[in-house]
Amino acid sequence: MITIRPARAEEAEALPRIEQSAGLAFRAIPELAWLADGENISAERHRALITQGACWVAADDHDQPVGFLSAGIEGDALHIWELDVRLDRQGSGIGRALLEQTIEGGRQRGLAAVTLTTFRYVAWNAPFYRKFGFRVLEGAEIGERLANLLSNEAEHGMPADQRCAMRLDLR
Template sequence: MRFEGAGRQQNFDIATVGPRNNETRPRWSAADGNKSAILAKLRKSTGMKPMITIRPARAGDADALPDIEQSAGLAFRAIPELAWLADGDNVSPQRHRELIAEGTCWIAVDDKDRPVGFLSAGIEGETLHIWEFDVRLNRQGSGIGRALLERAIKDARRRGLAAVTLTTFRDVAWNAPFYRKFGFHILEGAEIDERLASLLSGEAEHGMPAARRCAMRLELAKPDTR
């Protein structure tokens, strides 16, 4: 889903996407034998999807991210007037490496540590700006995008940032309507600062339909330091 926008990691940097509270979780004992083999058989017989882990991206992940963006972009083929976006240019691995170096890129990986989604952002003043946010087409609708966005918002709060921003489509179901569920609101008129206005203008110059694009912002509550 195109949402338009190294070394060992510590445990607090890792989150998993798995069964919800009302879903059955398998229980294991020493008698069960090889857990991985049993889980693989269970997935094959029940259609259960592999556990997804959200972690900070590493430099070595960068080369895999353009392919995920390309896969996610295929969803636009369902919208005739935006179908051309499915064949658009992707963010370069070098740009991803720059964002990864800033510590503002997170990826979703399967149980074999293969990337299936990512969120690349950057710190702009007192805001975290989401540059690119994609989930591989065949993994959409399983909560991966939600988990990635929640991870980025959590990190922005931890850093004491004032807000999270992005530009996106107003009327594409997996764009602005998706972000509204997390508290983002569309900026209008004087609410759009110079930085976001410049981004929207640049998008229009590259063929994006200006009337359908918008800037969004999520205000973050400042942590109580009393």
């Protein structure tokens, strides 16, 4: 049984290990396999996001995190920074449950949208989010904040032609 609940500050140390495990799925995509060995969000950054109250974990029967979603409030949007499920627990609905909790959290806060940047064609990225009503933003609708994030990702080696910004309107 999995329980979705707010992340606790003391769990911040475990989240980079979950991210590392989840990233191993990229080994199945030759041109993105290098991401499996990439850097993870630091425990300190996770702690800061947890403090904002917009981070959730999926905890197992022993109350140990097996997945998480770290988000932050950016203006009138809840921005998803990272959604990861341990590789051995992927495909069981944990990511869906975390995303549903995040969307509900954005609505409860009265925010206008949930946003993120992700890969356009990786099955567990943009196609996954589209199932929840997210749409790919194009041109001017990307806006300065998301355009800056995409630019920063490209500067750090992400293939710009494969990345996109997405938005789910909440009102």
